Amino acid sequence: MSDPAAIPPKSSDAPAAAPPRPQQLDPRALRQQASRLARSETPPWLHAEVAQRMAERLAIIKQQPRRVLQWSAFLGAGGAALASAYPQAEQLCVEPLPALLARSQATHKRSWLRTLQGRSRTRVLAAGEALEAPVELVWANMALHGCVDPPAVLAEWQAALAVDGFLMFSCLGPDSFVELRPLYAQLGWGRPAPDWWDMHDIGDLLVAAGFADPVMDQERISLSWGEPEALLRDLRALGGNLAPQRFAGLRGRTWRAALLQALERLRGSDGRLRLSLEIVYGHAFKPAPKPRLQAETQVSLDQMREMVRRPHKR
Numbered sequence: 001m002s003d004p005a006a007i008p009p010k011s012s013d014a015p016a017a018a019p020p021r022p023q024q025l026d027p028r029a030l031r032q033q034a035s036r037l038a039r040s041e042t043p044p045w046l047h048a049e050v051a052q053r054m055a056e057r058l059a060i061i062k063q064q065p066r067r068v069l070q071w072s073a074f075l076g077a078g079g080a081a082l083a084s085a086y087p088q089a090e091q092l093c094v095e096p097l098p099a100l101l102a103r104s105q106a107t108h109k110r111s112w113l114r115t116l117q118g119r120s121r122t123r124v125l126a127a128g129e130a131l132e133a134p135v136e137l138v139w140a141n142m143a144l145h146g147c148v149d150p151p152a153v154l155a156e157w158q159a160a161l162a163v164d165g166f167l168m169f170s171c172l173g174p175d176s177f178v179e180l181r182p183l184y185a186q187l188g189w190g191r192p193a194p195d196w197w198d199m200h201d202i203g204d205l206l207v208a209a210g211f212a213d214p215v216m217d218q219e220r221i222s223l224s225w226g227e228p229e230a231l232l233r234d235l236r237a238l239g240g241n242l243a244p245q246r247f248a249g250l251r252g253r254t255w256r257a258a259l260l261q262a263l264e265r266l267r268g269s270d271g272r273l274r275l276s277l278e279i280v281y282g283h284a285f286k287p288a289p290k291p292r293l294q295a296e297t298q299v300s301l302d303q304m305r306e307m308v309r310r311p312h313k314r
Helices: 027-037 045-060 079-085 098-106 111-119 150-160 180-187 199-208 228-238 253-266 301-313
Strands: 067-071 090-095 122-126 135-140 161-172 212-225 273-285
Touching: 027 098, 045 079, 045 161, 045 228, 045 273, 067 079, 067 150, 079 090, 090 098, 098 122, 135 150, 150 161, 150 199, 180 253, 199 212, 199 273, 212 228, 228 253, 228 273, 253 273
Parallel strands: 067 090, 067 135, 090 122, 135 161
Antiparallel strands: 161 273, 212 273
């Protein structure tokens, strides 16, 4: 995603870096992006749309969670849908970035959280803050692609869940904004967006983090605009370019004018500018811990009964 104003330029004297591993993000740019988005009155338009699509999938969860953890709650835009689906549940709104945490804390009794307070108990927490009890549902809408260390975040989600608890999440996939790649390459502007994790890689990470029965799927969305100014405005509302190897020069008015002109190459036969999105969805359970198998393993009768019953409960 291109954001010519939010991210300061890199020094042209800096040595060329090695190609980043998939999903390597610029932490400084991520903090700056969060500070700007925290000043917005509403969550990003795309996040709100994906939240509605995720909410339609809540029907697959048979149990009624008593405690729900929303990861990156403001940007995730799922508060109203979760409060409606689980009006008796305690809502824990976790904000992993300082600017967004300050925003949610300041507005806890106003604006978007007021609706939640009228129907459910709501608390705002920082990432890593100790929970009083495990949660039955972790909801993370459009957050994982903005995490500097996805495996560590998945481990935190797994630790927050109760046994048999459920994880639901969505994120951008690697085929998002693919039309910008050749355009930026031709102009020598580096990467237009990070190389996000592939759906299958995320599934492997879920298993490595201790989740069971991970299910991954994807959805492709085609967006169109009449003018390049409108396209840039909508992309800016989503955030900024977090790729470490993005355009390293001074992004002033001249660069912006060149970008607007270059975006004209995206016009299709219908005369509209088009970009593609790949939305990745995932869900998984937290299984009961398995006893370590040794030459001789002792398991109580109650533990054995629980291990036999648990798959049928699910």
